[in-house]
Amino acid sequence: MANLSVNFAGVTFKNPIVPASGAFGFGREYEELYPLSTLGGISTKGTTLEPRNGNPAPRIAETPSGMLNSVGLQNPGIDSFLEHEVPYLATKDTRIIANIAGSTIEDCVETARRIEGSAVDMIELNISCPNVKEGGVAFGVNCNSAQTITEAVRNVTTKPLMVKLSPNVTSITDIAKAVEAGGADAVSLINTLLGMKIDINTRRPILRNNVGGLSGPAVFPVAVRMVWQVANSVSIPVCGMGGVSTWKDAVEMMLAGASLVQIGAALFDTPFAPMKIIDGLNQYLDDNKIENINDIIGKVQPW
Numbered sequence: 001m002a003n004l005s006v007n008f009a010g011v012t013f014k015n016p017i018v019p020a021s022g023a024f025g026f027g028r029e030y031e032e033l034y035p036l037s038t039l040g041g042i043s044t045k046g047t048t049l050e051p052r053n054g055n056p057a058p059r060i061a062e063t064p065s066g067m068l069n070s071v072g073l074q075n076p077g078i079d080s081f082l083e084h085e086v087p088y089l090a091t092k093d094t095r096i097i098a099n100i101a102g103s104t105i106e107d108c109v110e111t112a113r114r115i116e117g118s119a120v121d122m123i124e125l126n127i128s129c130p131n132v133k134e135g136g137v138a139f140g141v142n143c144n145s146a147q148t149i150t151e152a153v154r155n156v157t158t159k160p161l162m163v164k165l166s167p168n169v170t171s172i173t174d175i176a177k178a179v180e181a182g183g184a185d186a187v188s189l190i191n192t193l194l195g196m197k198i199d200i201n202t203r204r205p206i207l208r209n210n211v212g213g214l215s216g217p218a219v220f221p222v223a224v225r226m227v228w229q230v231a232n233s234v235s236i237p238v239c240g241m242g243g244v245s246t247w248k249d250a251v252e253m254m255l256a257g258a259s260l261v262q263i264g265a266a267l268f269d270t271p272f273a274p275m276k277i278i279d280g281l282n283q284y285l286d287d288n289k290i291e292n293i294n295d296i297i298g299k300v301q302p303w
């Protein structure tokens with residue numbers, strides 16, 4: 001069996017497969033299906049300083065080869081996360097990536113500060129949520145604000161800091177460079193693409209929020225392109241996601257330059273997707289006589 005472990009921003013992951021924030025909750029429901037220790041890590045549901053109820057329903061819609069969501073960061077708040085979820089996850093022998101967000105820079109700073117003494121292995125600062133009115137994507141679509149919020153959070157945490165980027169921008173490489181300049185240890189991408197679906201009979205948008213974030217296989221080629229562009233523009237490691245549903249997708253994402261791969265929407269129809277992907281990666285490496293998964297990262301050969 002090949003070596004699947006990767007060192008990502010100074011943190012060792014036993015394999016590169018990580019369920020994506022918002023698609024896996026805090027892992028409890030999935031533990032009934034397979035041991036969480038089989039996963040490289042878990043990116044937990046986006047957590048804010050105060051608890052949030054999220055947006056009104058309906059907030060999920062199916063689309064061709066994908067889904068729209070406007071969940072809007074429903075979460076129990078950082079103190080509850082630290083009290084109930086982190087101690088539970090800390091016993092599971094997997095890496096804990098705490099995905100955080102906030103309406104203001106101060107909110108994000110305070111949330112990161114509270115995480116400091118905990119067992120969390122890495123912070124994933126979400127500056128790319130399209131489903132909340134304040135904050136969210138507002139920070140992630142402008143280089144100055146992306147750099148400023150990264151610097152502010154950097155100043156209060158010694159945890160490795162990954163910043164999650166929005167695809168809803170003109171140049172994702174400019175934003176990636178800005179957060180690198182702000183002190184990010186890594187970037188993750190892509191968050192969802194802003195989309196809309198309308199019921200032609202009622203003439204109402206399907207989502208109560210009117211618009212939502214598109215993810216799933218439909219966005220995969222966009223994600224691969226962006227991961228490849230960003231990996232070639234920054235010196236920090238890249239965590240790739242967006243439409244990964246099979247082991248072949250994971251290989252593609254890694255060839256494009258991702259050293260960690262997150263799995264989101266695929267979990268909704270295939271809860272076992274991470275297990276299947278880890279098995280498939282092993283098989284692919286063995287079949288190709290590659291002993292170390294690190295040997296495929298960024299190894300696409302562009303024309």
Ligand SMILES: Cc1cc2nc3c(=O)[nH]c(=O)nc-3n(C[C@H](O)[C@H](O)[C@H](O)COP(=O)(O)O)c2cc1C
Nearest residue numbers: 020021022046069126190191215216242243264265
């Ligand atoms: C229902 C749902 C909830 C999500 N919630 C969050 C969140 O709280 N924080 C975050 O950073 N991303 C969130 N995302 C975005 C995913 O983590 C991921 O970036 C995106 O869905 C693309 O990956 P995928 O195509 O594999 O789903 C959410 C996605 C879905 C489908």
